[in-house]
Amino acid sequence: MAKLYFYYASMNAGKSTTLLQADFNYRERGMETMLWTASLDDRYGAGQITSRIGLLAEAHKFDPDSDLWAAVEAENAERPLACVLVDEAQFLSRDQVLDLARLADEANIPVLCYGLRTDFAANLFPGSAALLGLADALVELKAVCECGRKATMNLRVDERGRAVVEGAQTEIGGNDRYVAMCRRHFMEKRRVAAEAPREVGADA
Numbered sequence: 643m644a645k646l647y648f649y650y651a652s653m654n655a656g657k658s659t660t661l662l663q664a665d666f667n668y669r670e671r672g673m674e675t676m677l678w679t680a681s682l683d684d685r686y687g688a689g690q691i692t693s694r695i696g697l698l699a700e701a702h703k704f705d706p707d708s709d710l711w712a713a714v715e716a717e718n719a720e721r722p723l724a725c726v727l728v729d730e731a732q733f734l735s736r737d738q739v740l741d742l743a744r745l746a747d748e749a750n751i752p753v754l755c756y757g758l759r760t761d762f763a764a765n766l767f768p769g770s771a772a773l774l775g776l777a778d779a780l781v782e783l784k785a786v787c788e789c790g791r792k793a794t795m796n797l798r799v800d801e802r803g804r805a806v807v808e809g810a811q812t813e814i815g816g817n818d819r820y821v822a823m824c825r826r827h828f829m830e831k832r833r834v835a836a837e838a839p840r841e842v843g844a845d846a
């Protein structure tokens with residue numbers, strides 16, 4: 643029976659690299675894959691999965707209205723799929739995760755999702771919460787904090803590198819906006835930022 647996998651990590655842990663490697667493994671054996679990524683993450687051009695080490699591939703784009711069940715079923719009828727690979731899975735809705743689970747259960751297509759566990763405030767993303775609840779297999783990928791511990795958290799920083807403790811959950815960015823850290827250093831940086839006196843004119 644096919645499974646729904648969730649490969650989760652902080653930023654910079656090699657999620658996109660691992661996805662592209664898995665895709666390559668299937669395709670070099672002559673098997674068909676279907677790649678997806680979030681349309682809102684347009685750092686490298688919408689509809690492209692790019693890893694920091696330079697690998698890249700074209701992908702289908704999902705947004706909150708995308709019907710993943712219908713799109714994958716239609717593709718599978720054209721060319722039988724060995725698996726479906728989804729990057730930026732934290733941005734899936736709960737209903738979309740339910741559709742991915744159904745693709746594994748009813749269409750027998752393995753679905754491999756890659757994404758963040760938590761946001762800059764240590765809260766689960768909707769897609770991650772649904773995947774943690776529904777996936778058959780949870781696999782943690784690892785990044786390293788500046789202190790050498792496992793980096794499980796994502797610190798959002800401003801242009802001067804100071805922690806940002808408030809804001810919208812979604813803010814697209816890369817190494818300029820986020821630093822992967824262990825929990826201890828994540829908490830420490832956020833506490834320092836929360837206690838720092840506000841700059842005069844900061845709201846102007």
Ligand SMILES: Nc1ncnc2c1ncn2[C@@H]1O[C@H](COP(=O)(O)OP(=O)(O)O)[C@@H](O)[C@H]1O
Binds near residue numbers: 651653654656659695
């Ligand atoms: N030039 C490079 N050569 C080898 N590894 C690199 C290079 N640049 C970045 N990396 C590594 O690639 C990883 C980030 O890969 P990526 O797939 O983009 O991460 P994620 O999708 O989890 O944010 C990090 O471990 C980083 O150290």
Ligand SMILES: Cc1cn([C@H]2C[C@H](O)[C@@H](COP(=O)(O)O)O2)c(=O)[nH]c1=O
Binds near residue numbers: 653685761762763820
């Ligand atoms: C922590 C956090 C991240 N995001 C965004 C920033 C990036 O565009 C993606 C994650 O990219 P990855 O390197 O492929 O893991 O998610 C966000 O919108 N809000 C957050 O709190």
Ligand SMILES: [Zn+2]
Binds near residue numbers: 788791824827
């Ligand atoms: Zn640390």
